[in-house]
Amino acid sequence: MKISMIRDLLDAEVLCCEESLDNDVYSACGSDMMSDVLAYVKDQAVLLTGLVNPQVIRTAEMMDMVCIVFVRSKRPSEAMISMAEDDGIVMMATEKRMYDACGTLYINGLIGAKAVHV
Amino acid sequence: MSDSLVFHFDVDGDNFTSAGQASTQVKKNLRQLGLSPAIIRRVSIAMYEGEINMVIHANGGTADVVVTEEYIEIVLRDSGPGIKNVEEAMQEGFSTATDSIRSLGFGAGMGLPNMKRYTDSMKIDTVVGEGTTITMRVNLN
Numbered sequence: 001m002k003i004s005m006i007r008d009l010l011d012a013e014v015l016c017c018e019e020s021l022d023n024d025v026y027s028a029c030g031s032d033m034m035s036d037v038l039a040y041v042k043d044q045a046v047l048l049t050g051l052v053n054p055q056v057i058r059t060a061e062m063m064d065m066v067c068i069v070f071v072r073s074k075r076p077s078e079a080m081i082s083m084a085e086d087d088g089i090v091m092m093a094t095e096k097r098m099y100d101a102c103g104t105l106y107i108n109g110l111i112g113a114k115a116v117h118v
Numbered sequence: 119m120s121d122s123l124v125f126h127f128d129v130d131g132d133n134f135t136s137a138g139q140a141s142t143q144v145k146k147n148l149r150q151l152g153l154s155p156a157i158i159r160r161v162s163i164a165m166y167e168g169e170i171n172m173v174i175h176a177n178g179g180t181a182d183v184v185v186t187e188e189y190i191e192i193v194l195r196d197s198g199p200g201i202k203n204v205e206e207a208m209q210e211g212f213s214t215a216t217d218s219i220r221s222l223g224f225g226a227g228m229g230l231p232n233m234k235r236y237t238d239s240m241k242i243d244t245v246v247g248e249g250t251t252i253t254m255r256v257n258l259n
Contacts (some may be wrong), residue, residue, distance in 0.1 A: 035228035038163050051223045058138035062162050
């Protein structure tokens, strides 16, 4: 799925790195607990979260993720947007709640990553 | 890469916002060395979890990363409260973090287990009331 399709499906506002919207992604995860993101999934490219702090971007960076979607109309600070820009991570915000956002992406083909430990 | 490379960082314990900066820098350094993405990810996640732990529980500390031809070693030192029961602390889901820490996305009791999971060896030296030193290695071969 192209990142631009995530934007369209979630009716999301892109906050940075629009130049990467044409990139393909193959899996995603949704969580507000960053340690769970770091533990249970790998090779996923998209993080959906309702948590808004700089550690969300650091977590995505550590996991080599390329897109962060903030759900429930959460808005990152300008400093966070700047961090994501530096890392080349597309950030977007949607009004949809976590369950609806994940479900919408899933039924359209963006599966969850297998829970594989390294 | 014939000699060991050493990176040293001071981890600020007063600033949750900056937690993870050392891990971010190590990740960049390892990329420049041309190491495999899988190795880089394991090292940076383990170090990141440790860095977060130092900020949450121990008011910061130091991080030293040594890169040799055989392995990458991460040594995290703090002068925090120490770990009362290491076996308990290694269990997934066990945490002494406060609700305010959980509201920041951490404190789920996954930090130490994640650090062990992503490294080939992990040693915890801790003295209650004095501090903790965690030594982790990721083998390159």
